Every structure is written in structure tokens, then in C-alpha cells.
Amino acid sequence: MTMVKNAAGRLVPDELPGIGSVRPFEGVTGVAPSPAFNTIMEVKRDVVPMGTNKIAPDLRTAIERSGLCDGMTISFHHHLRNGDRVVAQVLEELNCMGFKNLVLMSSALLECHNFVVDYIRSGLIRQIYAPIRGAVGDYFQTENEKLPPVIIRTHGGRARAVEEGSIAVDVAFIGASACDMSGNMTGMSGPSAFGSLGYGMQDARFSRHVIAVTDNLVEYPLRPRISIPQYLVHQVVVLDSIGDPQKLATGSVRITKSPTQLALAYHAYELMAASGAICPGFSYQAGGGGISMAVTQYVREYMQRKDITGSFALGGITADMVSLLEEGRFQALFDVQSFDPAMGASMLRNPTHYEIDASWYANPLNAGCMTHQLDVAVLGALDVDVDFNVNLLTGHDGYLRSGMGGHPDAAGGAKLTVVVLPSFRRGLPSIKKSVQTICTPGASVDAIVTERGICINPRREDLLKQALDSGLNVVDIEKLRQDTEALTGVMDPVEFDESRVAAVVEYRDGSILDVVYGMKR
Amino acid sequence: MLQSCPSLGADCVILDLEDAVAPVHKDEARRLVAYALRCLPFDGVEKVVRINDVSTPWWELDLEEIVPAGPDVIRLPKAESVENIRMVDNRITELEKANGLPEGGIELHILLESAQAVENVAKLVRSCKRVKGVGLGGQDLTADMGIRKTSSGDELAYANGHMILAAKAAKIDCFDSVYTDINDGEGLLANTRKAATMGFSGKSAIHPSQVRIINQGFCPPEDILSHAQDVIAAAKIARTEGRGAFSVNGKMVDGPVIRQAMNVLAQAGIPCNSEEVLP
Numbered sequence A: 001m002t003m004v005k006n007a008a009g010r011l012v013p014d015e016l017p018g019i020g021s022v023r024p025f026e027g028v029t030g031v032a033p034s035p036a037f038n039t040i041m042e043v044k045r046d047v048v049p050m051g052t053n054k055i056a057p058d059l060r061t062a063i064e065r066s067g068l069c070d071g072m073t074i075s076f077h078h079h080l081r082n083g084d085r086v087v088a089q090v091l092e093e094l095n096c097m098g099f100k101n102l103v104l105m106s107s108a109l110l111e112c113h114n115f116v117v118d119y120i121r122s123g124l125i126r127q128i129y130a131p132i133r134g135a136v137g138d139y140f141q142t143e144n145e146k147l148p149p150v151i152i153r154t155h156g157g158r159a160r161a162v163e164e165g166s167i168a169v170d171v172a173f174i175g176a177s178a179c180d181m182s183g184n185m186t187g188m189s190g191p192s193a194f195g196s197l198g199y200g201m202q203d204a205r206f207s208r209h210v211i212a213v214t215d216n217l218v219e220y221p222l223r224p225r226i227s228i229p230q231y232l233v234h235q236v237v238v239l240d241s242i243g244d245p246q247k248l249a250t251g252s253v254r255i256t257k258s259p260t261q262l263a264l265a266y267h268a269y270e271l272m273a274a275s276g277a278i279c280p281g282f283s284y285q286a287g288g289g290g291i292s293m294a295v296t297q298y299v300r301e302y303m304q305r306k307d308i309t310g311s312f313a314l315g316g317i318t319a320d321m322v323s324l325l326e327e328g329r330f331q332a333l334f335d336v337q338s339f340d341p342a343m344g345a346s347m348l349r350n351p352t353h354y355e356i357d358a359s360w361y362a363n364p365l366n367a368g369c370m371t372h373q374l375d376v377a378v379l380g381a382l383d384v385d386v387d388f389n390v391n392l393l394t395g396h397d398g399y400l401r402s403g404m405g406g407h408p409d410a411a412g413g414a415k416l417t418v419v420v421l422p423s424f425r426r427g428l429p430s431i432k433k434s435v436q437t438i439c440t441p442g443a444s445v446d447a448i449v450t451e452r453g454i455c456i457n458p459r460r461e462d463l464l465k466q467a468l469d470s471g472l473n474v475v476d477i478e479k480l481r482q483d484t485e486a487l488t489g490v491m492d493p494v495e496f497d498e499s500r501v502a503a504v505v506e507y508r509d510g511s512i513l514d515v516v517y518g519m520k521r
Numbered sequence B: 001m002l003q004s005c006p007s008l009g010a011d012c013v014i015l016d017l018e019d020a021v022a023p024v025h026k027d028e029a030r031r032l033v034a035y036a037l038r039c040l041p042f043d044g045v046e047k048v049v050r051i052n053d054v055s056t057p058w059w060e061l062d063l064e065e066i067v068p069a070g071p072d073v074i075r076l077p078k079a080e081s082v083e084n085i086r087m088v089d090n091r092i093t094e095l096e097k098a099n100g101l102p103e104g105g106i107e108l109h110i111l112l113e114s115a116q117a118v119e120n121v122a123k124l125v126r127s128c129k130r131v132k133g134v135g136l137g138g139q140d141l142t143a144d145m146g147i148r149k150t151s152s153g154d155e156l157a158y159a160n161g162h163m164i165l166a167a168k169a170a171k172i173d174c175f176d177s178v179y180t181d182i183n184d185g186e187g188l189l190a191n192t193r194k195a196a197t198m199g200f201s202g203k204s205a206i207h208p209s210q211v212r213i214i215n216q217g218f219c220p221p222e223d224i225l226s227h228a229q230d231v232i233a234a235a236k237i238a239r240t241e242g243r244g245a246f247s248v249n250g251k252m253v254d255g256p257v258i259r260q261a262m263n264v265l266a267q268a269g270i271p272c273n274s275e276e277v278l279p
Helices: A059-066 A087-094 A117-121 A134-143 A155-164 A200-207 A259-275 A289-308 A319-326 A343-349 A358-362 A407-413 A461-470 A476-488 B002-007 B023-039 B059-069 B081-098 B116-121 B138-145 B154-170 B185-198 B208-218 B222-241 B254-268
Strands: A004-006 A010-012 A072-075 A102-106 A125-129 A150-152 A170-174 A178-180 A207-214 A235-240 A283-287 A310-317 A329-339 A354-355 A376-379 A382-383 A416-420 A447-450 A455-458 A497-505 A510-517 B012-016 B046-048 B073-076 B107-112 B133-134 B173-176 B246-248 B251-253
Touching: A010 A497, A010 A510, A059 A087, A059 A170, A059 A207, A059 A235, A072 A087, A087 A117, A087 A170, A087 A207, A087 B185, A117 A125, A117 A134, A134 A497, A134 A510, A155 A200, A155 A358, A155 A407, A170 A200, A178 A207, A200 A207, A200 A329, A200 A358, A259 A376, A259 A416, A259 A447, A259 A455, A259 A461, A259 B002, A259 B208, A289 A319, A289 A376, A289 A416, A289 B116, A310 A319, A319 A329, A319 A343, A319 B002, A329 A343, A343 A354, A343 B107, A358 A407, A376 A407, A407 A416, A455 A461, A455 A476, B002 B012, B012 B023, B023 B046, B023 B059, B059 B073, B059 B081, B073 B081, B081 B107, B116 B138, B116 B154, B133 B154, B138 B154, B154 B173, B154 B185, B173 B185, B185 B208, B222 B246, B222 B251, B251 B254
Parallel strands: A072 A102, A072 A170, A102 A125, A125 A150, A150 A497, A170 A207, A207 A235, A283 A310, A283 A376, A310 A329, A329 A354, A376 A416, A416 A447, B012 B046, B046 B073, B073 B107, B107 B133, B133 B173
Antiparallel strands: A004 A010, A447 A455, A497 A510, B246 B251
């Protein structure tokens, strides 16, 4: 694997096994119209003969009828997050049926998918395209000898890759909380409702064969809302359970109660207010993290106080956003992924709580990507560096801990991108000289806000002036790094084995931004 | 949390050696507090250490360990008599000298926690030059008075008023006691606004999440601030014209009203030169 230095200063491969040649990251403006055309792949979709009963008696029969063969590509969504049971049941059946060398693509593999390691070892899986963490991440960084690196894409990048044909899906298994006999499906209704089906919607349009997997077969036609229409769906399989939607809102999607995190959230709100960004008609995305949600709380109070109505809120949608919609503070919500199972009910009762697919959300090459219309994005991070680069993937120990989500997409599009994080966590500093893994390039970040003050990217002189004029606590990022390290000490560098690339970080335009190495044995 | 205290917005942080520390842990708490004072950056936040009261065997040990570490303020609970306060003052002075610290550099804040102390407040706040602040220990005081502490704090209205007057006369700060319901932000804000109106210089927070609300409560409301700014602007003109009284927004203004407006601006952190505005 030949490594070349990209525009972010990182050594990245110019060729990947199983993929071929790839181009290094050339800067955030690489998303500008080059190429001039958005190539849409030629999709060959299976024909369903007239009169076919789409309901398969069981998963095995559905797989047999799908024409899936060894070496083909299967896809999943992660809308049920850590409550998902679709991947487990499908892979178990595929393994029992003796399949080998499948390519697994998912919008994310989380801790509940740790069992995937067993199927790598059994030979069922030969390549993965997904953000990984937990045991799967550990496997790729410590054990893997035979599989090519995992390709980690942003949500917009995944949509782009599927749409342009960088990856072709043979069979998509799409979990749905309600589905009828003809394959009309949704995640908004039913006992396992999980909200938006945004990632599944994109896969359904570009896969050769689509299998709806549901635990709630309803009378035809599905009502009151259809997310994926029957003409895109080839088969329907009914399982006892597709998962537990109550596990959607765990972990990082609750508002923080930490006083220091609340303090930093307030600083971020102050910066937004000082910049004039919170104004009538503004658009907004906040991550699902507890700090971002606290920022939204302060933004909401400001909007109420000043009687401001915004245009739309975007992204992973949380319950607090629905409150803003129902209070009339935003005209619409565009929901690609719901961080609360109650969002399904909201979409059913609120006509302007729209369900959008991943391409509409963030594909940089389509003709109307919503992240490009954002005024403000408030986003979290694992750590950042003095060049404003953001790491979302690897922990202090070097291991893959999280995904990128739509972070680089929102940062790349928003007029004001504010990254919020505490200056240290559990005694370890969050501001580094250089992050281990660049996920969102510093060129698309305007400010980094910690509880110790606001660091403004030098390229935003206008924002710096606004912050200083408003008397905000602006600090130099290098000084903040030094002050923080005076408290925490400096961490020893992680010992990677740079001869083994465990994962490749793709920027949203398809260029290679960074790599994650294996750990030294 | 101590490492983060400069970022929470408080003017002072109180490191407690008294009620928050069980008797068996007094020694280690004392050492930890001294270590924190020496090693952590407080970035301009005043370092206040509440020691144990003089009826306990710990107060002197507290001072011996803490004073050399350079606190800004010693907070003395259950200050009952002038003699008690002078005893603490003298011991601090000895320790300042022994450690090469400027004499009188460490301030003393006293807490009144009995009816007798409140009755004697005018004498207590003048017991030594080191006393720069006073507050009520509401829980102990209500217990001593045999009454129940309520969220409104009405039962302590006289004690608070009496103490504020004494503090103002002695030209020292006075602090309102804590609002204990950390989940009631609205109640805290109302309680703080009342404290600001009464003349308290500040208020203690029992949880960091209360700091922003307390700061908000001490910031004058927009209409009051706006009127005060109008008064000051008119006062500057009146002074150059040699007029002692004039009207602003339909209300008569003279020297005392100008001084009140200056106080409002001071609460909002807006500088105002008295020589430019007072007749």
C-alpha cells in the first residue's frame, strides 16, 4: 500500500485492496462542482413478476429468493442504534446457510453488533463499509490480518457512494416497524417505532434486491404514512422482533447535567447570539450529544425571549427539537435519523416534521443537500487540535470508539460551525497538538468552545471581532492547550503499528482524509 | 470540579472544612484543601476556606495548615463574640508573619448562626479590620430561634435587614445564604432578585448550576438599567449646567437618585465616574 501526504498533512493510501485507486483529500473546497456532474449509478433491480406474494415464510426463504451469492454486498441501517436485532438475525441465518465472503455495509455498527467479529472469523464477512466501534473496532486494530481496511464514511458520504456506485448493494435488509404485504414500510408506527428511516430509504433506491424485515405486518395499505414505497421492495419477512426502540435514546443523547458542560454550552450559545446567527429564519443543527442539547436549551430561551422564529432544524432529531417545532420556534424539522422513539409519533402528528433520506440530508454532490443550507451547526467531538481539526473516531487509547455521523457534512455546509467539548475528560486533555484521527477538517470549523473559553479559527476574523465586541471569553487555542495540559499532564503517544491500516476515513467527497492504524502488538 | 471552578462564573469558591467534612476526615480534608490552594489555577476567583468554629478542636489546626497555602479569605462559622473573632484574627496574623505573608492580607468573613450573634452584628463586623464580609447561617439560625426555615425566607427578613444595615454601615460585604432546591431555577432567580433588592452584595450557591442564575439575579433588569443610564447621562449635562435637580422620564432626580443610578450601573459592571455626575 503506497502512502501519500494529503492536504490535511496525513499519510493516506492511494490505492485500497478491493477498491482500487483512491484520491487523497485535497481540501474542503474539493466538494465544489468538480466533477461537474453527479454520476448516478446504473441500478439493475430485480423484477417482481405480477401476482407474486412478496411475503416470505421465513428469513431463509427470503435470502434464497433474493439471489444472494458468496462475495456479494448486503446492507443495513442503524436506526435502532443499540436496540437493533436485525443484523444479528440476518447474519446468523446467512452463516447457517453457509455463505462466505460477503461485504457488509451499514450506516453504523455499534456495541450491540459485537458479534460481527464471530462472522469475520467464520469467513462470512470479508469486508466492512461502516463506522465501527466496540469488539469489531478492536478486532480490526488488534487481530485482523486478512480483511482489507474498513471504509468509514460520513452519512452524506455514504449516500454519495451508494448513489454514484462506488459501492453497489446486492441485497438490502431494511428493518421497519410497520410494513404491509406489498412492502410499503415505515419506522414511524408500530410497537417498535424508531422514527425516521432516512438511511434505509437511500439503500432501497439503489439496491438490486430489497427485503423488508418487520415485526409488525399491517393490513394493506400501510397508513397513515409510507416511508419506502412498495415498488422498491421485493420481499417482506416477518420476525418476532426487529429490536428494542427504547435503546435509541441511551448514552450520548441525553441533556447534560454536568455544571462544567452546562457552562460550556452557555458559552457556545453566547457566541451564537453574539454572531447574530440566531435571527428570524435561521436554520440549525445540533448533535445528539448532551452538550449540544444543552446549547439548544439556551438557544430556545433566547428565541422565546426575542420572539424569534427560525426556518428549520436538521439532522438527528431529538425530543427538544420537536418542542421547538410545536412551540412554533421552527417552521420545520428535517429528520434523517431520530434519537428518540417518540419522533415517529411526532412525524405523524406534525406535518412539517419531515422524514428525509440520507442523500437529501447530506450528499454533497446532489442538487439540494440540506446541510449546505445550514446557518448554524453545534457539534460535539472526542478531541480537537490547535488547527481546529476534529477527531470523532478514536479514543485517547487509540481505539475506535465512535462514528462520524453527519459531523463533517454539517460542518462542511454550515455558515457557523461551533464544536463543543470540555477541555478535559476524566483527567485527559481534549485539546491536542494534533488529533490522532482527522474526521472533520479544521478548515470547516469556525469555533471550538470549552468551559474555559471560546477559541475562534483565525480565518474567521469577523467572528472574532463579534465575540470580542460582546465581551465573550475568547482564548487562544494554543494557550488553552497549554493551560489544560498544565492540569492534566501530557499524554504519551499511542503506539500504533503503522504497517497495518485498520480503517480508512473518507471525507464526504470521497477523498481519503486519514487512516486509523492497528495497535502495536 | 475544583479544576474547573474558574470557568463556572463565580466570584469566589468556598472550600469547606466544616459541615461537609466528617470528623474522621478533617485531617485529610485540610491537607487536600491546602494542596488545591497551592497547585490549582483559580484565575482570579477568590479562594475562601471555611474553617471549623472556635468551639471545636480543629479551628487552629485548620488555620495552621491553610494560611501558609495563601487563601484570599477565611470564613469563620458560628461567630458569636468579638473575643472569638479577635482570637482568630490574632492567630491568622501570627501565621501570616511566620510565613512571610503580608499582614492583614487574608480577609475574614464571619457567619452569624445564632440570635445573639445577629443582635451583636454591629459590634462583630467592627471587631477587627480583617472582617470584610458577613452572612447568616440560615439553617443554624432558624434552629437556634426555634422556627422552621422556609423557601421564601420571610422568617429571616428582620435578621437579614439588621445584618445588611450593619454591613453597609461598616462598609463591608454581606452575603445571602444558599437556596437549597437545586432543581428550582425560577425560585432561585426570584430569591436572588429579592436579595439584590435588599442590598446583599452576593449570594452563596450550593451547586455550580446555580451560579449563572445568581449572576443573572444580581444583574439589574433591562428597564431599571436603561433608566439608570438615562439618569447618569442627564446628570452629566446637569452638572456642566450647574443644576442640582432635574427630571428624567418624568421623575425628579437629585443627588441621592444619581447615587442609586450609579449603584445600578455598578451592579451591571458599567463604570461610572462620580466626579462627572454628582452635583
